[in-house]
Amino acid sequence: MSKIHVKTRINGEAAEFLCEPDETLLEALRDRLHLTGTKEGCGSGDCGACSVTVNGRLVASCLMLAAEAEGAEIGTIEGLAKGAELDVLQRKFVEHAALQCGICTPGFLVASKALLEKNPDPTEEEVRYWLAGNLCRCTGYDKIIRAVLDAAAEMRRA
Amino acid sequence: MALDEYEKRDFRVVGKRMPRPDAIDKVTGRALYGADMHVPGMLVGKILRSPHAHARIKAIDTSAAEALEGVRAVVTGADFPEIAPGEARNVRDNAMARDKALYDGHAVAAVAATSAAIARKALKLIRVEYEILPHVTEISDAMKPDAPVVQEGFVQENVPEGFSDNVISYHQYGHGDLDAGFAQADKVITRRFRTAATHQGYIEPHAALASFGADGTADLWVCTQGHYYVRQLCAEILQMDQAQLRVTASEIGGGFGGKTTCFIEPVALMLSKKAGAPVKLVMTRQEVFRASGPTVSSEIEMRMGMTKDGRITAAEAELHYQGGAFPNITVQFGAMAAFACYDLQAVQTRGYNVLTNRPKQAAYRAPGAPMAIYAVESVVDELCQEFDLDPLEVRLKNAARKGTKASYGPTYPDIGLVATLEAAQAHPHYSAPLGPNQARGVACGFWFNFGGDTSVSLSVDFDGSITVTEGNPDIGGSRVSIAMMAAEELGVPYESVRAVVTDTASLGHNEVTDGSRVTFAVGLATIKAARAAKREMCRRAAKIWGIDEDAVIWEDGCAKPAGPNAGKFEPLSIKEIAAKSSRTGGPIAGHHEVNAEGAGVSFGVHIADVEVDPETGHTRVVRYTVFQDAGKAVHPDYVEGQMQGGAAQGIGWALNEEYIYDENGRLLNPGFLDYRIPVASDLPHIDAVILEIPNPGHPYGVRGVGETGIVPPLATLSNAVSRAIGRRMYELPMSPPRILKAIKGG
Numbered sequence: 067m068s069k070i071h072v073k074t075r076i077n078g079e080a081a082e083f084l085c086e087p088d089e090t091l092l093e094a095l096r097d098r099l100h101l102t103g104t105k106e107g108c109g110s111g112d113c114g115a116c117s118v119t120v121n122g123r124l125v126a127s128c129l130m131l132a133a134e135a136e137g138a139e140i141g142t143i144e145g146l147a148k149g150a151e152l153d154v155l156q157r158k159f160v161e162h163a164a165l166q167c168g169i170c171t172p173g174f175l176v177a178s179k180a181l182l183e184k185n186p187d188p189t190e191e192e193v194r195y196w197l198a199g200n201l202c203r204c205t206g207y208d209k210i211i212r213a214v215l216d217a218a219a220e221m222r223r224a
Numbered sequence: 225m226a227l228d229e230y231e232k233r234d235f236r237v238v239g240k241r242m243p244r245p246d247a248i249d250k251v252t253g254r255a256l257y258g259a260d261m262h263v264p265g266m267l268v269g270k271i272l273r274s275p276h277a278h279a280r281i282k283a284i285d286t287s288a289a290e291a292l293e294g295v296r297a298v299v300t301g302a303d304f305p306e307i308a309p310g311e312a313r314n315v316r317d318n319a320m321a322r323d324k325a326l327y328d329g330h331a332v333a334a335v336a337a338t339s340a341a342i343a344r345k346a347l348k349l350i351r352v353e354y355e356i357l358p359h360v361t362e363i364s365d366a367m368k369p370d371a372p373v374v375q376e377g378f379v380q381e382n383v384p385e386g387f388s389d390n391v392i393s394y395h396q397y398g399h400g401d402l403d404a405g406f407a408q409a410d411k412v413i414t415r416r417f418r419t420a421a422t423h424q425g426y427i428e429p430h431a432a433l434a435s436f437g438a439d440g441t442a443d444l445w446v447c448t449q450g451h452y453y454v455r456q457l458c459a460e461i462l463q464m465d466q467a468q469l470r471v472t473a474s475e476i477g478g479g480f481g482g483k484t485t486c487f488i489e490p491v492a493l494m495l496s497k498k499a500g501a502p503v504k505l506v507m508t509r510q511e512v513f514r515a516s517g518p519t520v521s522s523e524i525e526m527r528m529g530m531t532k533d534g535r536i537t538a539a540e541a542e543l544h545y546q547g548g549a550f551p552n553i554t555v556q557f558g559a560m561a562a563f564a565c566y567d568l569q570a571v572q573t574r575g576y577n578v579l580t581n582r583p584k585q586a587a588y589r590a591p592g593a594p595m596a597i598y599a600v601e602s603v604v605d606e607l608c609q610e611f612d613l614d615p616l617e618v619r620l621k622n623a624a625r626k627g628t629k630a631s632y633g634p635t636y637p638d639i640g641l642v643a644t645l646e647a648a649q650a651h652p653h654y655s656a657p658l659g660p661n662q663a664r665g666v667a668c669g670f671w672f673n674f675g676g677d678t679s680v681s682l683s684v685d686f687d688g689s690i691t692v693t694e695g696n697p698d699i700g701g702s703r704v705s706i707a708m709m710a711a712e713e714l715g716v717p718y719e720s721v722r723a724v725v726t727d728t729a730s731l732g733h734n735e736v737t738d739g740s741r742v743t744f745a746v747g748l749a750t751i752k753a754a755r756a757a758k759r760e761m762c763r764r765a766a767k768i769w770g771i772d773e774d775a776v777i778w779e780d781g782c783a784k785p786a787g788p789n790a791g792k793f794e795p796l797s798i799k800e801i802a803a804k805s806s807r808t809g810g811p812i813a814g815h816h817e818v819n820a821e822g823a824g825v826s827f828g829v830h831i832a833d834v835e836v837d838p839e840t841g842h843t844r845v846v847r848y849t850v851f852q853d854a855g856k857a858v859h860p861d862y863v864e865g866q867m868q869g870g871a872a873q874g875i876g877w878a879l880n881e882e883y884i885y886d887e888n889g890r891l892l893n894p895g896f897l898d899y900r901i902p903v904a905s906d907l908p909h910i911d912a913v914i915l916e917i918p919n920p921g922h923p924y925g926v927r928g929v930g931e932t933g934i935v936p937p938l939a940t941l942s943n944a945v946s947r948a949i950g951r952r953m954y955e956l957p958m959s960p961p962r963i964l965k966a967i968k969g970g
């Protein structure tokens with residue numbers, strides 16, 4: 067089977083790659099483009115470690131075909147900081163010790179960013195339900211929730 | 225006083241919440257985990273697994289797979305050399321079946337190919353001829369004399385008669401006269417408990433990248449809790465010198481004990497050896513559930529006697545644990561830990577270890593303790609209800625303290641259980657009002673904590689900055705704690721210290737990151753390495769000043785003359801000494817190698833409020849508070865994190881998580897959809913209250929904190945649910961159907 071040529075934009079820059087017809091976006095990001103910040107925890111849409119945005123929408127990249135990224139605008143964890151300057155969410159995750167092993171962290175950050183863009187003033191319950199698709203086995207979520215709420219508060223003040 | 229004994233002091237760095245060195249990499253996606261490494265010429269490995277719970281492998285035909293274009297190597301059990309009996313052989317036989325497939329998911333063959341697609345296609349071309357054998361997955365079935373035997377040859381001499389050869393080891397602990405003890409009780413109850421097997425549920429699947437050279441040396445990149453142990457096992461399995469195999473630990477995406485051994489690493493190495501190219505092998509989530517190392521399931525019988533004023537007069541427990549198709553020591557830990565919280569005159573535990581056709585268990589946070597202590601804490605609670613006594617009062621009355629002879633042998637030094645119970649009692653949570661259908665549960669927990677073989681090297685770099693080289697994968701913030709302890713001891717700013725985890729070729733042996741040992745043992749070795757460096761810097765200062773080295777002392781991060789007689793010299797800072805080190809004798813470093821003893825046991829107490837929906841049987845955790853003795857919390861954030869994470873895992877275990885097998889011995893729920901771990905919306909905030917009762921065996925008083933937190937939740941939740949519905953629960957998980965059944969009196 068011959069490969070498919072995909073032209074897309076990733077974190078604001080043009081990117082292209084060749085992929086198999088049945089390859090997922092997650093595989094293409096990690097194995098073709100070596101953007102390994104996006105993680106695979108399950109490959110079945112159940113853990114959120116592979117969260118990216120596609121045209122501004124939060125997506126589990128393990129559930130989307132790479133070929134479907136043609137012409138799309140993809141956002142990954144690698145695009146969250148502006149150079150050396152961390153995004154508020156990243157800063158708050160560090161400050162609140164919202165990570166232990168950190169494997170879930172990129173997914174939580176991408177998903178939280180998508181939440182705060184939609185809803186800049188979420189309640190704790192809204193944060194918990196929005197992030198219910200992201201599994202973290204280390205933290206019990208306590209510090210993650212605090213970090214997201216604190217980031218939201220700081221973003222509202224700014 | 226020996227230098228590694230506890231000494232009271234005012235801390236400058238330790239106890240603060242410093243930024244951790246790996247945090248930025250982890251929030252930006254730069255940190256490299258097991259599956260993130262790519263090397264030129266790398267092949268993709270995949271494993272074929274048995275669909276049968278128990279089957280003889282009569283023949284494997286790999287010829288069609290080998291003939292497929294792009295396939296570079298195919299490996300089966302026959303490729304691995306014969307080795308002596310022992311854990312390495314068990315690991316080998318678990319990593320790749322030889323004559324029998326022992327559980328659903330057991331590896332039977334592996335391929336390395338130029339792409340994942342080709343590797344997957346090649347697996348389909350491998351023909352395995354199986355003879356299906358009778359299987360057994362449940363403990364009581366496996367113990368029956370006529371049960372199908374999973375593996376012959378493991379039965380130890382002291383196992384009592386009357387069981388099948390699946391019952392392979394027996395362990396007994398205790399002291400005192402049980403009959404006399406029970407005779408003093410106002411009430412004696414006997415209860416049976418069951419807990420399901422659960423999985424550690426780390427989010428990062430196992431991954432290894434092996435590269436075997438033509439000269440017989442090899443490199444392995446792997447996500448593991450212990451790369452030295454990986455080296456030891458793999459070197460024995462592949463029959464090579466340990467020095468020829470260099471293992472580098474990647475960042476690790478969770479382990480909780482599940483990454484303390486090997487599952488795919490020997491296979492990755494063998495594929496690479498045969499293919500003559502690097503091979504990356506990554507488990508799928510389904511493979512993680514089917515073929516890594518879940519924890520044991522248990523059946524426990526518990527008997528306890530209590531006086532009406534709440535004194536436990538005697539207790540005994542019989543524990544039956546299954547941990548899959550290979551031997552393990554988890555039931556021994558369970559038998560040791562069961563009654564560790566109490567000061568008992570008459571106590572006995574008996575543990576039986578049972579083989580079944582399930583995956584080879586691995587450690588899971590305080591391995592063996594949660595289920596045993598769940599049973600103990602459940603009967604304590606039931607007796608409290610029987611006599612209408614306050615459950616924390618009763619625990620205080622019976623609590624182990626300094627001088628108590630523990631049921632597993634030792635006499636305790638300073639321990640923190642009483643202080644922890646008192647803190648729980650005084651906390652507002654314990655007296656807060658409850659709503660309808662709500663109830664409160666409490667329980668204690670315990671873990672031994674370990675020390676073990678540890679090497680640390682600390683170098684004073686020419687600019688006066690400090691590199692601490694250690695060999696334990698950092699699973700939850702240990703690097704920051706190690707760097708803080710180095711800064712504390714040297715009297716330098718935290719920012720000038722960097723702690724790195726190095727590979728097996730760059731530092732002496734380090735035991736696995738397990739047993740909550742790292743902050744204790746690596747911390748201890750770091751403090752001692754720093755002390756060695758300080759002694760050396762004093763010598764250098766003496767040289768610079770031209771005085772006797774005994775006349776120099778170390779104070780506030782500087783070398784100073786010991787007193788007026790030593791001469792008048794301005795103190796020399798680390799920076800100044802380091803800058804001159806090349807001219808005063810060469811680079812300055814300190815190192816320390818030790819088999820660390822003196823780990824301090826740790827106790828915890830949990831309080832949970834639950835609300836049980838009488839219509840659906842669903843349990844909501846409304847409020848949760850953890851109290852735990854950390855000895856000294858080096859970095860309070862990550863101590864709290866351990867306490868919260870352990871509690872969340874325990875809540876999952878208590879309410880929802882379980883391995884479910886069908887009648888053919890196939891695992892029915894090998895995915896996060898059907899094996900549901902707690903998500904953010906399932907949990908309340910988990911409040912963590914740290915107590916600090918110094919460990920007398922560590923210079924800063926540090927105990928381990930990683931494991932105790934998973935022990936109390938099982939009984940805490942069971943006690944809360946039982947009180948909420950007015951019926952005792954005896955089985956985990958307390959899934960809604962089970963609770964409904966209990967409510968209806970089933």
Ligand code: FES
Binds near residue numbers: 109
């Ligand atoms: S890897 Fe995509 S949701 Fe888990």
Ligand code: FES
Binds near residue numbers: 165202205
């Ligand atoms: S920090 Fe380890 S899974 Fe979330």
